[in-house]
Amino acid sequence: MSYRSALSYVLSSTIEPSAEQTGAHGRFPRASVVALGEAGLLGLTVSAHLGGGGLGLVEAAEVVTEVSRACPATGTVLRSHYAAAALIEAYGTPWVRRKIAAGHHLSTLALTDVRDGQGPGGTASPTVSTATHTGDVVALRARKRNVVAAGEADSYIWSSRPADDSDRPALWLVPADAPGLFVPARPNGAGPRGSGTSTVCADPVLVPASAGLGREGGRRTDALGTVLEWLATLPAVVSATVDPVGTEALA
Known part of the structure; x- marks a missing residue:
């Protein structure tokens, strides 16, 4: 079955029938996410040799566009997932990539810091997200805002x-x-209501140093550029109060 046929089926069988209730009650569209996973659409961009669809940004943008038309909340969740999955595909382990390919792993982005208070002259206070190494363990401390699928995703792409x-x-x-x-x-x-967009706090969260993404040959790459490219191309449901990229704190 082609990805377009799979998408058409999921839209008609699950996403469209539940979209009104998702928006009206602000409930996370778990059934729609599960259906997207079962149809191979969560793993659309994972390498085919790991069981994914082996497709790219153009196809992902098409899927997000169609899903967003039917259900803004589900489209927003899928947009963040695809951007996160692009980074995992580039730098993540085969185990996580296979989980995404199988439709059993939803990822999302946690990139924008909550800023505590205001600096002199009304300017925003400095970014507070930190990463402290102790041997092979890293302690992450931050509050991230406007995280899509907060508390619903299986993993977060976290910046510091x-x-x-x-x-x-x-x-x-x-x-x-x-x-x-x-x-x-x-x-x-x-x-959008139902997208689970919320704050995520770490005070601290301990992860292995190997959880770091974006290193090749011992040198840090422009991994954030990968995320920005996907976010710039994937269509977004944006309100006046939402940062459509969610990365101004990284500037």
Whole structure:
């Protein structure tokens, strides 16, 4: 079955019938996410030799467009997942990539820091996200805002200040069940109702140093550029209060 046929089936059987209830009650579209996974659409961009669809950004943008038309919440979740999956595909382990390919792993982005207070002259305070190495363990401390699928995803692409002498932000793959992660009981973000957009807190979250993404030959690459490219191309459902990229804190 082609990805377009699979998408048409999932839209008509699951996403469209539940879209009104998702928006009206603000419930995370879990059934739609499961259906997308079973149809191979969560793993659309994972390499075919790992069981994925082996397709790219153009096809992912098409899927997000069609899903967003039917259900803005599900489209927003899928957009963040595809951007996260692109980074995992480039730098992640085969185990996680296979889980995504099989439709059993939903990832999302946690890139924008909550800033505490205001600096002189009303300017925003400095970014507070940190990563502290102790041997092979890294302690991540931050509050991330407007995280889509907060408390619903299986992993987060998490940004921090550089943990070394690099001038690029560090990116980490943080499992949702990592001790120390906290998500409010009710979503408090500005995304479409039902998208689970909320704050995610780490105080701290401990991850292995190997959870870092974006290194090749011992040198940090522009991994964030991969995420930005996907976010710039994938269509977004944006309100006036939502940062459509979610990366201004990384500038």
